[in-house]
Amino acid sequence: MSGLVRAVRQQRGMTLDELAAGTGLTKSYLSKVERGQSVPSVAAALKIAGALDVDVAQLFSDDPEVTTFAIGRxxxxxxxxxxxxxxxxxxxxxxxxxxxxxxxxxxxxxxxxxxxxxxxxxxxxxxxxxxxxxxxxxxxxxxxxxxxxxxxxxxxxxxxxxxxxxxxxxxxxxxxxxx
Missing domain, CATH: 2.60.120.10 (Jelly Rolls)
Incomplete structure (x- = not known):
């Protein structure tokens, strides 16, 4: 989940401060989530997904095909x-x-x-x-x-x-x- 949260946040042009404001979670906590040092609870993950406007299941995906960049052949x-x-x-x-x-x-x-x-x-x-x-x-x-x-x-x-x-x-x- 860590790299996906950061990638989607950056794709959205959001700062960590803006994500914190949108979720009610602290900037420090979100930074730890993005770096893989903390795994969010389901409630926290729902807040993060809501603020980023993505499906929470995608944030937890281990599928290497779930990404912020896509090529269609x-x-x-x-x-x-x-x-x-x-x-x-x-x-x-x-x-x-x-x-x-x-x-x-x-x-x-x-x-x-x-x-x-x-x-x-x-x-x-x-x-x-x-x-x-x-x-x-x-x-x-x-x-x-x-x-x-x-x-x-x-x-x-x-x-x-x-x-x-x-x-x-x-x-x-x-x-x-x-x-």
């Missing part, structure tokens, strides 16, 4: 329609995917979600149905939108489409969030 994606990128990374504030849309708009039961979404068409062509309006996007085109409105994609043309999708749970400015 094209060969690892296979033929999946939706492939999460950096799924084991700690402290993500975005959720990236590589999507290969089908030829029909999906009948997804949850076509909306809180936050914002960014699409970049890497290959092929797609149609984006955003709030009932359909827009064609070619390779190299992108879209950025409030994900609280209904949205879905479909492939158009013969070439297999590949779209990089990045979601964030941060609300769009003026839609109930700061900004």
């Amino acid at each position: 094209a060969a690892d994606r296979g033929s999946d329609r939706h492939h999460a990128v950096a799924e084991r990374m700690l402290g993500k504030s975005m959720s990236p995917f590589v999507v290969r849309p089908g030829r029909q708009f999906s009948a997804h039961p949850h076509p909306t979600h809180p936050g914002q979404e960014f699409l970049f068409v890497h290959r092929g062509a797609v149609e984006l149905n955003y709030n009932g309006d359909i827009t064609r996007l070619q390779a190299g085109d992108c879209a950025y939108f409030d994900a609280a409105a209904p949205h879905k994609l479909r492939q158009v043309g013969a070439e297999v489409s590949e779209v990089v999708v990045v979601t964030s749970d941060v609300p769009a400015p003026g839609i109930g969030g700061p900004g």
